[in-house]
Amino acid sequence: MLTGTVAIWLRDMLILRRSIYSELVAVVAYPLTIYLAFGIGMQGYIGLVDGAPYSLFIAPGLITMTAVNAAYNESVWSLWFHRRVQFTIESYRVTPISVSEIVIAKILTGFTHGIIKGCAVGLVIFAITPFRFPLEHLLQYLLFLIPGSALFSCAGIISGTVMDKPETIGKVEAVLVMPLIFMSGLFFPLSSYPPSVIPWVRALPTTALFEGARRALVTGELAAFPVLQVSLSALVAFVAAVFIFRRKMAE
Amino acid sequence: MTLPSIVTRSLTKSYGALTALDSFDLSVEQGTIFGLLGPNGAGKTTLIRILTTLMNQSSGSVTIEGLDTLSSGRAIRCMIGVVSQENSLDRYLTARENLELHARLHGMEKRQYKGRIDDLLELMGLAGRQTDFPDTFSGGMQRRLVIARALVHQPRVLFLDEPTTGLDPQSRRAVWEYVRSLAGSMTIFLTTHYLEEAEQLCDRIAIMDHGRLIASGSTQELKDRLSGATVYEIEFAEGEGERYAVLLGAMSCSRNISRLGNKVTVTLEHWECVSEIVTALHGAAIRRISLKERTLEDVFISLTGEKVRE
Ligand SMILES: Nc1ncnc2c1ncn2[C@@H]1O[C@H](COP(=O)(O)OP(=O)(O)O)[C@@H](O)[C@H]1O
Ligand SMILES: [Mg+2]
Numbered sequence: 001m002l003t004g005t006v007a008i009w010l011r012d013m014l015i016l017r018r019s020i021y022s023e024l025v026a027v028v029a030y031p032l033t034i035y036l037a038f039g040i041g042m043q044g045y046i047g048l049v050d051g052a053p054y055s056l057f058i059a060p061g062l063i064t065m066t067a068v069n070a071a072y073n074e075s076v077w078s079l080w081f082h083r084r085v086q087f088t089i090e091s092y093r094v095t096p097i098s099v100s101e102i103v104i105a106k107i108l109t110g111f112t113h114g115i116i117k118g119c120a121v122g123l124v125i126f127a128i129t130p131f132r133f134p135l136e137h138l139l140q141y142l143l144f145l146i147p148g149s150a151l152f153s154c155a156g157i158i159s160g161t162v163m164d165k166p167e168t169i170g171k172v173e174a175v176l177v178m179p180l181i182f183m184s185g186l187f188f189p190l191s192s193y194p195p196s197v198i199p200w201v202r203a204l205p206t207t208a209l210f211e212g213a214r215r216a217l218v219t220g221e222l223a224a225f226p227v228l229q230v231s232l233s234a235l236v237a238f239v240a241a242v243f244i245f246r247r248k249m250a251e
Numbered sequence: 252m253t254l255p256s257i258v259t260r261s262l263t264k265s266y267g268a269l270t271a272l273d274s275f276d277l278s279v280e281q282g283t284i285f286g287l288l289g290p291n292g293a294g295k296t297t298l299i300r301i302l303t304t305l306m307n308q309s310s311g312s313v314t315i316e317g318l319d320t321l322s323s324g325r326a327i328r329c330m331i332g333v334v335s336q337e338n339s340l341d342r343y344l345t346a347r348e349n350l351e352l353h354a355r356l357h358g359m360e361k362r363q364y365k366g367r368i369d370d371l372l373e374l375m376g377l378a379g380r381q382t383d384f385p386d387t388f389s390g391g392m393q394r395r396l397v398i399a400r401a402l403v404h405q406p407r408v409l410f411l412d413e414p415t416t417g418l419d420p421q422s423r424r425a426v427w428e429y430v431r432s433l434a435g436s437m438t439i440f441l442t443t444h445y446l447e448e449a450e451q452l453c454d455r456i457a458i459m460d461h462g463r464l465i466a467s468g469s470t471q472e473l474k475d476r477l478s479g480a481t482v483y484e485i486e487f488a489e490g491e492g493e494r495y496a497v498l499l500g501a502m503s504c505s506r507n508i509s510r511l512g513n514k515v516t517v518t519l520e521h522w523e524c525v526s527e528i529v530t531a532l533h534g535a536a537i538r539r540i541s542l543k544e545r546t547l548e549d550v551f552i553s554l555t556g557e558k559v560r561e
Contacts, residue, residue, distance in 0.1 A: 007355035015343045087339035091400075094303050094333040095356035096325050250307065 004097025008105035009112075012078070016113065027070055027117045028124050031062040035125060038187070050189050052218055059125050060141065060214040061186035067118025067145055068152035068209070072177060075110030075156025076169055082106075084164060093249065103157060103245040107238065110153030118145055137220045143227050144213035147234040151205065154237035161245045184210040205233035254317060256281040256408055256438040257302060262311035264297050264462075271297040273462040274311070279455075284430070284439040286453030288446065288547070294462040295442035296336055299412045302440070303333050315408060329357070332401030332437075336412040338393050340385040346396050347372065347381040350403050357404040364403060371399040375429060391422025398429060409433065411441040415448060427452055446547040456547070458554060465554050473550045481522055482543040487513045488536035495535055502531060516543070 016023070039055030046054040082088040092102050126132075133141075155177075163169050184206040193201055201207050212226030257279040264272040271294045279285040289295050300306040302313060304324040313320040315327045341349050347368060354364035372378040375395040385393055394414060401409060414430070415423040430452060433439060443449055449456045450470050457467035466473060487495055492513035499517050500508040504524035509516045519525065 003358055004356055007352060010355075011341070011344065011348075011352050014348075018343075086341065087335065087337045088341050090305065090335060090337075091333075091339040091341075091353070092356060093305055094328055094331065094335075095353065096328045096358065097356050098325070 002101060002104070004092070004095070004101035005105040005108065007097075008092065008102060009108050012105070012109040013112065016109075016116075024117070024120050027066060028121050031066045031121050032124060035059065035062055050191075055129065056131055056218060057189075057214070058187060059129065059131065060217040061210050063118050063122045063125065064145060064148060064210055064213045065181055065186060066121040067114040067149050068181065069114075069177075070117035071110045071114030071149040071153040072156040072159075072173075074113040075106060075153045076160040076163075076173075077156075078109065079106055079157055079160025080163065080166065080169060083160070089249075099246050099249045100242055103242050107150070107153050107157055107241060110156050111149050114149030114153060115145065118149065133217060134220065137217050140216035140220065140222045141213055143222070144209055144216060144230060147227070147231040148209045148213070151209070151230060151234040151237050154234065154241040157241040158237070158244050161241070161248050180204065180206050181210075183207075185214070186210050205230055208233075253281045255279060256283075256316055257285075257440060258314045259298075259302075260312050262298070262301065262313060263309050264294075264301060264306070265309045271462050272301070272308070275459075275462070275464055277457060277464065277467075279438060279440060281438050282435055283454040284434055284441070284452055286449035286456045287440070287442040287459060288444065288449045288456055288551070289442070289459040290444055293444075293460045295444075295459070296412055297462075298459075299333075299335075299410055299440075299442060303331060303410055304328055329404075330407045332404070332406035332409045334394075334397050334401050334409070334411040334414055336416070338385075338397050340393060340396060340400075342384055342386040345382050345384055346377055346388070349385065349396065350400050353400045354403045359404060367403060367405075368399075371402055374432075375399045376425075389422070391418050391425055394418060394422070394426055395429060398426070402433075406437060408438045408440065411439065413442055413444070415443070415445065423448070446551065450547050458551060460555050466550070470547065473547065474545050476550065482516060482518050482545070483525075483528075484539075484541050484543055485515050485517065485532075485537060486539040487515065488538060489513060491536055495532065498531060499528070502527065504528075513538075 035055070035058065039058050043054050048054075049057040079089075089102060093099065159169060159172055163172065183201065184204060185201075190198055190201060190207070190211065208226035208229040212223055212230065215221045215223065255278045257277065259275050259277045262272055262275040262277075263270065275294075275298065287295055287298065297306070301308050301320065302315065304320050304327055307321065316330060318327050320327060341352070344352060350368045350371065351364065354368065359367075369378070372381050375398065377392060377396060377399065380388065380392070385396055388396065398411070398414070401411075411430070415426050418426065427448070430439065430441070441448075441452070453470070455467065455469055456473060458465045458473070466476065468476070485495070490513075492510055492515055496508055496510040496515045499505050499515060504520045504527055505517050506520060507516075507518035517528075519528070
């Protein structure tokens with residue numbers, strides 16, 4: 001049933017494999033710069049945040065950020081490119097596979113990019129810091145990273161489906177995606193927000209993702225609610241992405 | 252008596268207020284090469300997109316090999332090959348990988364598609380470039396690769412949307428040759444706005460404009476539908492052209508006189524007028540008289556009242 005999905009996903013993985021080194025260098029450079037500048041450079045000025053050294057405080061968020069950004073970017077640009085520039089989506093659509101198989105393949109590809117690039121940044125950060133985490137913390141962290149990457153991959157698919165112009169995609173990323181990531185407790189604890197705002201910020205799935213992922217990794221404290229919150233958001237985004245893509249293709 | 256391969260009935264498609272296809276009725280015999288001729292914006296791509304299940308019609312119906320496009324999309328896509336107007340090649344895959352991906356999307360196993368792809372690359376003259384990326388190919392080679400891709404799964408109906416638009420004359424001829432070599436083995440439906448292409452390749456031709464079918468038939472049938480008028484080109488000796496053009500223009504059976512230097516082109520009501528003309532031109536210094544062959548372009552102009560918009 002999913003032969004089309006597998007074929008397209010394998011195609012995307014072949015392309016990723018061909019450029020993996022340059023992609024990884026590019027994708028690691030950004031969070032690593034932030035880590036060195038803020039985590040190490042500013043550490044002495046910031047001290048402990050929520051009981052942890054600042055470099056430890058931001059490390060999980062930087063990994064999560066890399067993963068979800070990579071998932072989002074891959075999905076949004078790939079969908080736009082294959083739909084509007086290369087017309088490859090159209091060449092898939094005249095074969096027996098269904099439209100759903102195509103969109104699921106693209107979601108999987110974005111998700112895979114997120115996981116691979118997130119792990120790459122994680123490895124680099126762990127290589128240059130003294131922090132070590134028990135295996136179960138890492139596994140719990142994955143409980144966030146997996147649905148988180150899926151969520152952002154689906155969001156990217158939706159953006160890449162509804163937006164026809166590259167400028168629009170750039171703008172949405174600047175005014176929506178990046179602020180959403182930065183405001184979700186990546187660089188500062190939620191307690192820095194005015195008390196009246198906190199419930200609103202907490203309601204965001206990105207907050208559940210960044211906060212929950214950090215706790216899981218740093219303290220090993222696994223809260224079921226944020227995991228569910230992120231997973232459920234990913235599920236809703238998946239259904240929405242498939243629906244929106246199918247509707248667009250039926251135009 | 253073979254079943255028709257493609258049938259449309261009162262096929263209509265609107266984009267908002269614009270009617271891109273208007274009650275289109277068409278029937279294409281199995282195993283023939285059918286050419287849909289029309290200027291830019293006539294609705295050719297719209298029709299191909301509906302026939303290939305990429306788009307739904309607003310009303311009317313389509314069957315491909317007896318199957319309805321609305322209810323049997325998947326089964327239809329199994330047996331059609333599509334060369335879209337844009338090349339739609341994957342520039343991150345090599346020529347061969349492009350074909351392999353397409354084969355897999357058709358559910359083919361490696362042992363099924365390997366030899367088939369070898370043959371097609373050979374047939375299309377691309378075997379030597381199979382590990383190169385298509386963006387290093389010329390326009391003609393890219394087009395041939397797209398055609399090869401459409402043939403990987405051995406379709407019964409092949410759709411080509413303006414297969415040679417934008418190609419130089421030599422590449423165009425090469426594409427024609429490949430298409431001709433497929434004749435008989437499958438139904439071929441192609442669109443074009445080149446009259447010559449339709450005339451060279453197609454068994455039957457339909458002419459459309461503004462979403463409507465204007466005429467259809469074989470090239471000869473379409474030419475026969477022109478009025479009985481015949482066109483002669485008469486070349487006079489130096490300096491004589493103008494005088495005789497005036498003389499011919501004044502005659503009752505001549506219509507539509509035009510002159511270019513010493514060449515006068517005259518349209519005659521019917522062939523009986525020829526002797527009258529010969530009498531009138533008695534003693535004139537004539538270098539050459541020729542009967543102009545009617546072209547599809549003449550057919551097109553007489554049907555639509557305008558030249559083909561490029
Ligand atoms: N997606 C669309 N939305 C609105 N109008 C369209 C769309 N696609 C085509 N058209 C219009 O429909 C008409 C027929 O277009 P098309 O089928 O592409 O013609 P052709 O392929 O013969 O050049 C044109 O007037 C074109 O502008
Ligand atoms: Mg067209």
